[in-house]
Amino acid sequence: MxxxxxxxxxxxxxxxxxxxxxxxxxxxxxxxxxxxxxxxxxxxxxxxxxxxxxxxxxxxxxxxxxxxxxxxxxxxxxxxxxxxxxxxxxxxxxxxxxxxxxxxxxxxxxxxxxxxxxxxxxxxxxxxxxxxxxxxxSPLAGMKPSEKIRLGREYAVESWLLSGYKELVTRKAGIAKEEVPLVGWETVHELWGVREMWRSCQATCDCKEIPLRPTLDLTIQDSLRAEFDGIAESQQQYYTRQEREEYAERKAIAEREKEEAVCREAEIVRLALAEEEERKKVEELAKEVEVRRQKLSSPVTSTMKIAVNARPAADSESDVESRPSSPPPKPKRKANRKY
Incomplete structure (x- = not known):
């Protein structure tokens, strides 16, 4: 082949x-x-x-x-x-x-x-x-509070920031001198006030009353509200798609609830105004009825009633007086009779 x-x-x-x-x-x-x-x-x-x-x-x-x-x-x-x-x-x-x-x-x-x-x-x-x-x-085990605060601020992680602040407030030792520049003077001042208030509360408050008081987390957040609000705003840019959808849903629900609250408030105001208007009408009607009652029951009104009742007789007498009198009858002449 x-x-x-x-x-x-x-x-x-x-x-x-x-x-x-x-x-x-x-x-x-x-x-x-x-x-x-x-x-x-x-x-x-x-x-x-x-x-x-x-x-x-x-x-x-x-x-x-x-x-x-x-x-x-x-x-x-x-x-x-x-x-x-x-x-x-x-x-x-x-x-x-x-x-x-x-x-x-x-x-x-x-x-x-x-x-x-x-x-x-x-x-x-x-x-x-x-x-x-x-x-x-998380939870950054073994890290110093100042390092947690630094990382929480740098990467906008609220839980780390709060954890660092909370540790500075609750630990036995106060805020160290070398920690002040890392944390910041203004923040240290606020945390010192929270620390003293919390320690005083822990020492004097009855344990049964503690759950009724604001938690330490809320106290710290309220004291440093501007910073935590800024962290919350920064976190939005790091939302995942699911978190963005959940945030949009929560925002829509909040706006809807706000609109419903405004509508409810407007309806309450409308009903209150209508009720006030009705009350005024009732009061005016009651006053008018009372005025009429007083007029009917006053002495002047009684005299006027008597005068009104006597008016027909008086009118008859006046009519008689004003009526022209008839001339007196002429005397009858006696007829001369011849005897």
Missing amino acids: TTTSDDMTQKPLSPPSAVDEEYYWDFVTFSVDDVLYRLPKYRFVNGSETFASEYGLDQDQGSEEEYAGVEDSYPDAVKKLDVAAADFRALLKVLYPKTDKASHQELSLSTDEWLAVLKLSSKWRFNYVRKLAIERL
């Missing part, structure tokens, strides 16, 4: 005409401290709109069409990140965990690594990752 040259020539394989919508991933290359990292970009795109927009990952690079069937290493641009390589690696451990289980509970990161994750997730608004880092770091 002979083989022709045509048989020896093989036609090149045609590239596939379509790509899988779910498992044909775009890759992105980052440069951090002169170290390259090449990763599927979907975690960055889905995890943070802020990061995707800042580094142009949300733009269509045409990989599914232009580079379909070509080698996997298409010429994507290198994104340079101005962060520490160790911090970025800690973030990647959470975004691309090397574990067979989907749960992040299997992640084994040190406290410093979780703090690095918190730092970068807050910087780039990876809000789900940030929430996870806060959960894994």
